[in-house]
Amino acid sequence: MINKLISKIQKTNAPIVVGLDPMLGYIPAHIQEKAFAEYGETLEGAAEAIWQFNKGIVDATCDLIPAVKPQIAMYEQFGLPGIAAYKKTIDYCKQKDLVVIGDIKRGDIGSTSAAYAVGHLGKVQVGSKSYAAFDEDFATVNPYLGTDGVKPFIDVCKEENKGLFILVKTSNPSSGEFQDRLIEGRPLYEWVGEMVAKWGEEHMGDSYSYIGAVVGATYPEMGKVLRRLMPKTFILVPGYGAQGGKGADLVHFFNEDGLGAIVNSSRGIIAAYKQEKYAAYGAENYADASRAAVKDMIADISGALENR
Amino acid sequence: MINKLISKIQKTNAPIVVGLDPMLGYIPAHIQEKAFAEYGETLEGAAEAIWQFNKGIVDATCDLIPAVKPQIAMYEQFGLPGIAAYKKTIDYCKQKDLVVIGDIKRGDIGSTSAAYAVGHLGKVQVGSKSYAAFDEDFATVNPYLGTDGVKPFIDVCKEENKGLFILVKTSNPSSGEFQDRLIEGRPLYEWVGEMVAKWGEEHMGDSYSYIGAVVGATYPEMGKVLRRLMPKTFILVPGYGAQGGKGADLVHFFNEDGLGAIVNSSRGIIAAYKQEKYAAYGAENYADASRAAVKDMIADISGALENR
Numbered sequence: 001m002i003n004k005l006i007s008k009i010q011k012t013n014a015p016i017v018v019g020l021d022p023m024l025g026y027i028p029a030h031i032q033e034k035a036f037a038e039y040g041e042t043l044e045g046a047a048e049a050i051w052q053f054n055k056g057i058v059d060a061t062c063d064l065i066p067a068v069k070p071q072i073a074m075y076e077q078f079g080l081p082g083i084a085a086y087k088k089t090i091d092y093c094k095q096k097d098l099v100v101i102g103d104i105k106r107g108d109i110g111s112t113s114a115a116y117a118v119g120h121l122g123k124v125q126v127g128s129k130s131y132a133a134f135d136e137d138f139a140t141v142n143p144y145l146g147t148d149g150v151k152p153f154i155d156v157c158k159e160e161n162k163g164l165f166i167l168v169k170t171s172n173p174s175s176g177e178f179q180d181r182l183i184e185g186r187p188l189y190e191w192v193g194e195m196v197a198k199w200g201e202e203h204m205g206d207s208y209s210y211i212g213a214v215v216g217a218t219y220p221e222m223g224k225v226l227r228r229l230m231p232k233t234f235i236l237v238p239g240y241g242a243q244g245g246k247g248a249d250l251v252h253f254f255n256e257d258g259l260g261a262i263v264n265s266s267r268g269i270i271a272a273y274k275q276e277k278y279a280a281y282g283a284e285n286y287a288d289a290s291r292a293a294v295k296d297m298i299a300d301i302s303g304a305l306e307n308r
Numbered sequence: 309m310i311n312k313l314i315s316k317i318q319k320t321n322a323p324i325v326v327g328l329d330p331m332l333g334y335i336p337a338h339i340q341e342k343a344f345a346e347y348g349e350t351l352e353g354a355a356e357a358i359w360q361f362n363k364g365i366v367d368a369t370c371d372l373i374p375a376v377k378p379q380i381a382m383y384e385q386f387g388l389p390g391i392a393a394y395k396k397t398i399d400y401c402k403q404k405d406l407v408v409i410g411d412i413k414r415g416d417i418g419s420t421s422a423a424y425a426v427g428h429l430g431k432v433q434v435g436s437k438s439y440a441a442f443d444e445d446f447a448t449v450n451p452y453l454g455t456d457g458v459k460p461f462i463d464v465c466k467e468e469n470k471g472l473f474i475l476v477k478t479s480n481p482s483s484g485e486f487q488d489r490l491i492e493g494r495p496l497y498e499w500v501g502e503m504v505a506k507w508g509e510e511h512m513g514d515s516y517s518y519i520g521a522v523v524g525a526t527y528p529e530m531g532k533v534l535r536r537l538m539p540k541t542f543i544l545v546p547g548y549g550a551q552g553g554k555g556a557d558l559v560h561f562f563n564e565d566g567l568g569a570i571v572n573s574s575r576g577i578i579a580a581y582k583q584e585k586y587a588a589y590g591a592e593n594y595a596d597a598s599r600a601a602v603k604d605m606i607a608d609i610s611g612a613l614e615n616r
Contacts, residue, residue: 021420024434032435041435073420077427078434079441080395084388105416107450109480109546112329112381119385126332126386127340127349133387142415144452145478146485170453172417177454178500181491188496192486238417 001137001162002205002212002234005099006259008066014298015254015305017101017236018061018290019266020054020089021071026271027053028283047081050074053286054089057270058096060287061294067099069236069264090136101165101236102136107149114152122156138163140214140236143192150199154211158203163210163234168193168226171216171239189215189222190229197230208234208260217250217263224252227260235261240297241268247300251308258305269293309445309470310513310520310542313407314567316374322606323562323613325409325544326369326598327574328362328397329379334579335361336591355389358382361594362397365578366404368595369602375407377544377572398444409544410444413475415457421449422460430464446471448522448544451500458507462519466511471518471542476501476534479524479547497523497530498537505538516542516568525558525571532560535568543569548605549576555608559616566613577601 009015024032024046032049039045058068070093075086093100106116120139123130141153141164153164169179169189179189193213200209209232215223217239227235237253240246240263253261272278272293273286281289317323332340332354340357347353366376378401383394401408414424428447431438449461449472461472477487477497487497501521508517517540523531525547535543545561548554548571561569580586580601581594589597 023419023423036435041437043432043434043439043441046432046434071416071420071423073414073416073423073427077423077432077441079427079439080388080392082427082441083391087388105414105450106381108379108381108413109478111331112379115331115379115381115385119381119387119390124351124354124385126351126354127344129349131351131387133351133385133390142413142450142452144450144475144486145480146482146487148480148482149478167452170417170457172453172456174454174456177503178452178496179454181496181499183489183491183496188486188489188491191489195485 001099002208002210005066005234005262006208008099009259009262012064012066013302014065015259015262015301016065016294016297017067017069017262017264018057018065018269018294019069019071019103019238019264020057020270021074021266022050022053022270023074024049026267026274028273028286030284043078043081046078047085050078050082051085051088055092056287057290058093058098060291062096062098064291064294064298065098067101067262068093069101069103071103071266087134090134099138100136101138101140102134103140105140105142105167107142107145109145110148110152113149117153117156121153121162122160138165140165140167142167143195147195154199154203157210163212165212165214165236166196168196168213169215169219169222171218175216190225193226193229197233200233204232208232212236214238215253220249220252223250227252227255231255236264237261238264241265247304250301251304254305263301265297269297309407310516310518313374313542313570314516316407317567317570320372320374321610322373323567323570323609324373324602324605325375325377325570325572326365326373326577326602327377327379327411327546327572328365328578329382329574330358330361330578331382332357334575334582336581336594338592351386351389354386355393358386358390359393359396363400364595365598366401366406368599370404370406372599372602372606373406375409375570376401377409377411379411379574395442398442407446408444409446409448409473410442411448413448413450415450415453417453418456418460421457425461425464429461429470430468446473448473448475450475451503455503462507462511465518471520473520473522473544474504476504476521477523477527477530479526483524498533501534501537505541508541512540516540520544522546523561528557528560531558535560535563539563544572545569546572549573555612558609559612562613571609573605577605
């Protein structure tokens with residue numbers, strides 16, 4: 001799956017991923033109204049609005065991008081109907097041949113991580129049958145519990161040719177509280193990064209490992225150091241756009257081969273029509289606004305990579 | 309809710325919680341067969357088996373215990389039907405007046421943690437209506453992202469009079485890889501513990517904070533230190549029984565008032581009938597075996613507390 005991701009990045013010339021994190025506040029009134037007319041102002045209604053909104057964005061952008069990253073929390077908050085919309089979104093994106101990164105940030109003790117891994121990336125056994133419950137291509141994982149919390153995910157990835165992105169340095173303002181603390185003179189995120197590189201040796205693709213890392217766009221200097229520490233690790237870079245990251249800041253997340261990173265934007269793409277820059281599209285044409293924002297994002301990042 | 313948890317612990321004289329982590333392998337054949345006869349060997353069949361298994365254990369133990377802790381991963385692995393069984397289990401336990409600790413170990417950047425918090429502990433807005441999607445009483449949270457990943461959970465807890473247990477030192481063998489690393493001469497888990505105590509000041513119950521900590525039974529010496537560092541913090545202690553912890557090891561997780569900790573056992577209770585000690589009950593009477601194991605666990609821990 002890391003090989004597929006890379007080949008799709010090369011084909012689209014777009015090292016980006018669209019974060020499908022649909023807050024209701026992002027969804028145009030006409031979509032919400034239609035969904036509520038059919039299902040009422042219910043969890044089912046919210047889930048239908050999310051699904052229709054996502055579908056519009058995926059249809060409008062899928063030829064330009066290699067991957068999507070649905071954030072499960074935005075669906076989980078609407079209970080079972082929300083999670084059904086998450087699954088419907090995954091299946092639809094896979095039909096469109098997009099790589100799906102499930103942003104689930106799970107992580108627990110061994111036997112529990114094994115259950116998450118099986119549920120999201122593998123197949124669960126029921127009597128003599130087996131089922132892929134969620135079937136994302138990649139999942140994000142939290143490393144706080146150490147190797148035996150991560151290993152069950154890697155085991156399933158090996159069986160299924162799937163991959164992970166493990167949190168190393170997150171994009172949020174307070175990520176430094178624990179992640180930046182110095183251990184033997186070096187910040188915790190470097191120690192985690194080294195472990196990710198080591199875990200990654202167990203499950204290599206052609207040029208990069210199936211086991212990637214998450215490093216926030218909001219910390220470009222740390223990205224530079226981590227890029228060197230984890231040469232074979234693909235880096236998922238959240239925090240572009242709305243959270244503050246810019247293309248020029250991101251060049252050091254990439255290797256000399258122009259690969260090694262994939263930059264996520266969520267709000268900046270899916271709610272583009274709300275920005276002044278794309279306001280002319282109007283809420284009715286929100287998906288066209290998203291398409292324009294994707295093109296601008298690709299140009300920003302490709303331009304920065306060419307000029308480095 | 310922390311006041312309710314404490315009053316229920318005092319009433320039952322049982323500072324314990326039963327972990328409802330139903331692996332299919334724990335579920336007696338007669339329950340699986342009945343569920344599969346009705347729904348086939350499907351995700352729905354697995355979910356039905358889990359639900360019937362849980363109901364048996366809850367019915368057999370609810371008068372003895374203050375709380376249950378369903379581990380969502382064990383349900384999530386069976387997709388939507390599994391998560392429906394998780395919700396059904398929560399609702400049933402609340403009907404039985406048990407405090408429900410959702411072991412979800414979520415944690416993300418601010419806006420995403422807010423969605424998890426709303427979905428699990430609060431109410432989500434849909435147009436003019438609002439809905440409690442999962443409605444657990446407490447949730448477990450991962451602290452790796454720092455204050456702005458935790459704060460949205462605390463905000464919702466304040467609105468709803470609910471609580472958290474934040475991972476400090478986990479029970480698994482490799483928890484030390486990052487959690488034990490020294491920062492200015494003290495292990496990371498102590499720094500996290502101090503932050504949990506600080507966060508907890510924002511949302512105090514009568515004698516303890518609504519914001520608790522997770523510290524594994526498998527590390528009693530660390531529990532002793534953390535107990536002192538976080539005097540007003542309730543500690544959820546996993547790892548008793550099957551993972552190796554014993555009552556005598558756990559006395560230092562408690563304060564002098566006999567409170568301050570609640571010890572979890574999952575496998576040791578719900579799969580008690582598989583242990584030699586309770587084998588005489590037989591698989592048909594698995595719930596009676598669980599009841600006997602609960603009584604033994606209470607005696608072990610109360611005995612240790614009396615003898616300290």
